[in-house]
Amino acid sequence: MGESRSAGRPRSADKEAAILRAALELLTSQGFVRMTLDQVAAAAGVSKSTIHLRWKSKGNLVTAALEAVRMAEAPPATGDTRTDLVAVLEDFAATVQRVRGMALIGTCLAEETHTPELIALLRERTVLPRRALLGELLERARDRGEIRTDADLEEAVSALLGPFYADYMAGRGGRPAWAEGAVDLVLAGLRPPAAG
Amino acid sequence: MGESRSAGRPRSADKEAAILRAALELLTSQGFVRMTLDQVAAAAGVSKSTIHLRWKSKGNLVTAALEAVRMAEAPPATGDTRTDLVAVLEDFAATVQRVRGMALIGTCLAEETHTPELIALLRERTVLPRRALLGELLERARDRGEIRTDADLEEAVSALLGPFYADYMAGRGGRPAWAEGAVDLVLAGLRPPAAG
Amino acid sequence: MGESRSAGRPRSADKEAAILRAALELLTSQGFVRMTLDQVAAAAGVSKSTIHLRWKSKGNLVTAALEAVRMAEAPPATGDTRTDLVAVLEDFAATVQRVRGMALIGTCLAEETHTPELIALLRERTVLPRRALLGELLERARDRGEIRTDADLEEAVSALLGPFYADYMAGRGGRPAWAEGAVDLVLAGLRPPAAG
Amino acid sequence: MGESRSAGRPRSADKEAAILRAALELLTSQGFVRMTLDQVAAAAGVSKSTIHLRWKSKGNLVTAALEAVRMAEAPPATGDTRTDLVAVLEDFAATVQRVRGMALIGTCLAEETHTPELIALLRERTVLPRRALLGELLERARDRGEIRTDADLEEAVSALLGPFYADYMAGRGGRPAWAEGAVDLVLAGLRPPAAG
């Protein structure tokens, strides 16, 4: 006795992980409303009740699944501004493509009215960390005098990432060299005035 | 004789318009799957059957509603590149905000697997026309020597529009002066090399 | 003036006939409940309202359609009892097969609770006339001393027609020579006792 | 350990039986298309979903209900051919009357195009077993020399059962002594030629 774990059989951590994985996968492929708990249960190899045992509602489950989403490891920095910015942007694009990220983003946007947690989580776990990464690289570049000292770095970050979304909306997603193009434009646009 | 009207009671154009309006409104606020024909019927003040009389399925109705979506009149051009580009971008942002456009875009993205027509229509009716507008302004600027002759104008268009999406994703939607910032960056980044 | 026909455009007799024909056809192929007025209207080349203009309800229409059903012309009698009985039975079987009669009979039986007129009409227009025909032939045979004077002729008629139904129910419909078999059995069974 | 029952709450056998009973009852009284799952659920005292849990569709349910239909125990044989044949026929007629069998048969016939399983099941479960019973009795009679050795026994079975259907179609269903009449006719018709 004297043990502190709660009584009874402990919940299987494996099942929990399988459920979350299945939920995220289905959230992406089906969207929030189309995704059914039956599908999740079948994909995770558990019963529907097992899901409800851990999360009170479908919304809670999906929120939990999104909480598990995280920006992957940042690509290693080389010290060269252009190279490093391009690397982060390409990693971003590759990730979005790999996990059908635009569908996931779409679902979160579509549900913003009903379940604002979704887009909030996506922001917190993926968007903002990546922006921070880009921001740091730009800050370093500014400190080195590669870009103007009065540049609005947040605005610059949006200028780096934005073309990806705009391309996708135009049906030009996956355009080669988009990252180089974006980085070059931003660096050129923010180049400090030639010293006098 | 000489009758050209078809026989029987004519279809009410009012009802048709009301249905399409209600469908678009609900598509935006609820998303495709959550939106129900009951809601549409109630909002339009018609019976569900009246909807089915005109469109065979929910998908058809939504497609028709999106077909009615159209980029509004372009803002009048002044001839000044910066002013005109900013005007188009601000009109774009205002429209998106007014019709809760990001939710609509989200729905279309989320449904891309099940109903690819949605995002396709959105592209055709709103995204591409606006890109064409921006492209023409940039072309004019290039002809005037305001931007480099070798600039990739499509890429530039994405650079103009992109920050709007990136800001929204970062939770910075509606940032003041975003349009000016985007235009200035692009114009600066594409400025022709100083003649020497 | 002075004319007795009611005022206004007279109803088209062609349309009326086309509707009844289509209704009977669909009643047979779909059954009463599955048959829709839309189908009837389309098949008859008229509008649904034109149907309602003439018959108050679906039941009325179907009843009218069944009223038009009639046993075809009786095959000409040769005077030979066996030959004539067989001819009537084979004509019966051929008719049933031609118009998918068992499906029609099935519908009328199935609807007996809701619309007893259907089976009643079928009886009156097809079953009873044919039975009368067979009855007359048997009567003639009895008068000639070919069958017993105390034979119950109605019972004999059922014995002639019955095997057709029983075969169908057993999945043996269309068995060759069924009519000869039935006639021979009845004639043998009812043969008068050999005179002393 | 050693547990053989499957996990979870066991499916209620009572409910299952009640649903099937209600379905058969309603199939008979309403016909296939008119019968609704709401009616079945209400009559069985379960929710509609409980029905769908067990049978994927209305068609499946009805098929299952018909599969449960079975010819009742055969009446005990006395050894006397006439008595035993009459007993089987009267049991047949009583059963049909008790369960409003002609309506059920009508539904199955009417649905033959859309759901051929129905009439097939009826054949397999009720028609053919009873025919087999009658066939055996006739075979025994033939072996005893009570009927001709060259008699077609299947044809004879149809001659025994057929009058029931023919009577019903003529509106003479339930005619007293129909069974005796049919048996006597068949036995007389098939009597072996007097030995010389």
Add this chain to the structure above:
DNA sequence: GATGAATGAGATTTCATTCAT
């Protein structure tokens, strides 16, 4: 803890019938 049964609240779609032209 885990499972499968059971359910109530819809959602889409169909259809006989009534209205307006």
Add this chain to the structure above:
DNA sequence: AATGAATGAAATCTCATTCAT
């Protein structure tokens, strides 16, 4: 007379959630 529009009342099937074992 004839047509097409409009409708109300279902009917089948789905799904998140709760119960019983």
